[in-house]
Every structure is written in C-alpha cells, then in structure tokens.
Amino acid sequence: MKVIERGHGTERVAIVGGIHGDEPAGERIVNRLADRIDDDAEKTIQLIIANEPALKRGERYTSVDLNRSFPGDLEGETYETVLAARLKRLLEGCDAVLALHTSRSAPPPFAVYSSLTESVRRTVTALPVEYALDSGTLRDTTLDSVVPHAVSFETGRQGSEEAVEVGFEGALSFLRAHGAVTDMDPSFTETTVVEGQREVPKGDGTPHVYYNNFEPLPKGAIFAEDDTYTHRVEHDDLVPVLASEHGYENLFGVYATVKQTLDPPS
Ligand SMILES: [Zn+2]
Incomplete structure (x- = not known):
C-alpha cells in the first residue's frame, strides 16, 4: 500500500485507488491528484494506492477480492485480508473517504x-x-460498509480514458466539497438514490443482459438470461445496477428500487 500525504491540519480526508488490481484508473487518478494538489491544502489529504501487487500483475486480487475482505484481520492468512485491516485502520477518523472503482458494466x-x-x-x-446506490442491505464486507463516511465512486468503464477523466474531476469535486481544496467553490446537485434489493445470479452458458444501469425495467421483460437462468422482471419499479454480462463470475448485477432524492447540504 502506498500513501501520499498533502496538506496539513487535524481534519483529514482520503481518496483510495487501486482496490482492484485490474482497474488501473484509480492509481492514475491518485497520481494525477498528487501532482495537482499543493502542499498548503487546508486539510490533511491522504492519497492511497491500495493493492500494489495486484496492480503490478493487472489482476483483480492476489488471493481474495479486497472489497469482499473487510473488516479484515491483521493476523489473517491472505494478503488481502491483512491489507483490508491495514486500510481500515489507516482510514479510521477520516471525515470523508472516496474509494475509486471502474467496472465492466455500462455507464x-x-x-x-x-x-x-x-x-x-x-x-x-x-x-x-x-x-x-444505497447498498446498506446488500453486503457487509466492502470498504464503504465498514469505514464511516466512505463513498465508492464507479467512474466508468474499466480501461477507458473517460473513466480516468471523470474520476479525476470527481475527486477534485469531492475535495472541494469537504473544504480540502479551495481553488474554486464547491458545487452540489441533487442525486437520486436507489436501494439495492437483491443480487441477480448468473449461471452457465453465454450470458445476455438486455438493459443498462438505471434503465427502468418493464414488468414481464427479461432482464438477463443464460443456460441456467431466465430473469423475468416481477415488479415494475426495478432498475438494474452493476448490470453486465462478463463483469462478475456469478452475478448479472443487482436489482434496485428508487428510494429517495438526496438534496445538497444546506
Ligand atoms: Zn473495483
């Protein structure tokens, strides 16, 4: 794990890239931020590259998925189990945490x-x-489920330049929103929150997914199918998240429902 510090002060924010070794955008964004941010920033900013051995190999992890290994164990048996515990400890006390990801699912x-x-x-x-996506009901082994004030940011398609650009600009917006970077005023917009309902399993055979992320699923339509499953939509208020044919070994994605609108801070 590599930690670059900028700024000063007791208030602290962190940006974490490289949680997954097959998502090089996070490491690139963190390095660009390190070049961009002056050392006179108003708060302590920790720029973290998490899973260096996995990044070096270009593989998602070395032995287990880091983002399924929290809270981890400092005495654990696998590299990622120990790394999860180290990362969680490093992020303790942060006022805000942004974890960078890319995915094979559609923008x-x-x-x-x-x-x-x-x-x-x-x-x-x-x-x-x-x-x-409010994933509070889905999993308890991810970084954002164990680290207070943490948000994961899916910046775009894995390997795309656009994902690096969106992630870099988004990271600067995050730093401005928390007063860590003051080159310009922060700006906020309302955001629609969907709540994860359940994971949609994938089986054997060629996978097909027929809808994009956040596209309303008509009741009765087939969302995804393969030789094992035909997922016909049973309710008319569902949207898919993390929808992809090849992104996950045994998941087509997650069904979610629109829950609320988040207003900007007052
Ligand atoms: Zn990821």
Whole structure:
C-alpha cells in the first residue's frame, strides 16, 4: 500500500485507488491528484494506492477480492485480508473517504454508499453522478460498509480514458466539497438514490443482459438470461445496477428500487 500525504491540519480526508488490481484508473487518478494538489491544502489529504501487487500483475486480487475482505484481520492468512485491516485502520477518523472503482458494466458513473451520514450526503451530491446506490442491505464486507463516511465512486468503464477523466474531476469535486481544496467553490446537485434489493445470479452458458444501469425495467421483460437462468422482471419499479454480462463470475448485477432524492447540504 502506498500513501501520499498533502496538506496539513487535524481534519483529514482520503481518496483510495487501486482496490482492484485490474482497474488501473484509480492509481492514475491518485497520481494525477498528487501532482495537482499543493502542499498548503487546508486539510490533511491522504492519497492511497491500495493493492500494489495486484496492480503490478493487472489482476483483480492476489488471493481474495479486497472489497469482499473487510473488516479484515491483521493476523489473517491472505494478503488481502491483512491489507483490508491495514486500510481500515489507516482510514479510521477520516471525515470523508472516496474509494475509486471502474467496472465492466455500462455507464453512467454512479456512487455507492452503505450508511448516509452528512459527510456522505456532501460527497454524493458533489460528485458528477445522477444516481447513488444505497447498498446498506446488500453486503457487509466492502470498504464503504465498514469505514464511516466512505463513498465508492464507479467512474466508468474499466480501461477507458473517460473513466480516468471523470474520476479525476470527481475527486477534485469531492475535495472541494469537504473544504480540502479551495481553488474554486464547491458545487452540489441533487442525486437520486436507489436501494439495492437483491443480487441477480448468473449461471452457465453465454450470458445476455438486455438493459443498462438505471434503465427502468418493464414488468414481464427479461432482464438477463443464460443456460441456467431466465430473469423475468416481477415488479415494475426495478432498475438494474452493476448490470453486465462478463463483469462478475456469478452475478448479472443487482436489482434496485428508487428510494429517495438526496438534496445538497444546506
Ligand atoms: Zn473495483
């Protein structure tokens, strides 16, 4: 794990890239931020590259998925189990945390959080996203489910230059929103929150996904199918998130419902 510090002060924010070794955008964004941010920033800014061995190999992880390994264990048996515990400890006490990701699922960029604090509201409404996924009911082994005030930011398609640009600009918006970078005023927009309902399993055979992220799913339509499953939509208020044919070994994505609109901080 590499940690670059900028700025000063007891208040602290962090940006984490390279949680997944097959998502090089995060590391590039963190390095660009390190070049861009002056050392006289108003708060302590920690710029973190998490899983260096996995990035070096260009693989998602070395032994287990880091973002399924939280809270981790300092005495754990695998590299990522120990790394999760080290990263969680490093981020303790941060006022705001942004974790950078890219995915094989379709655009647009979106945010993910598990617990809505005022810091999380500030982050989500500052990011260049129309949608946020409240994944509080889905998993408890991700970074944003164990680190207070953490938001994951899916910046775009894995390997694309656009994902680097969106992630870099979004990271600057995050830093401005929390007063860590003051080159210009922060700006906020309202954001639609969808709540994760359940994961949609993938089986054997050629996978097909027929809808994009956040596209309303008509009741009765087939969302995705393969030789094992035909997922016909049973309710008319569902939207897919993380929808992809090849992004995950055994998931087509997640069904979500529109939950609320997040207003900018007052
Ligand atoms: Zn990722």
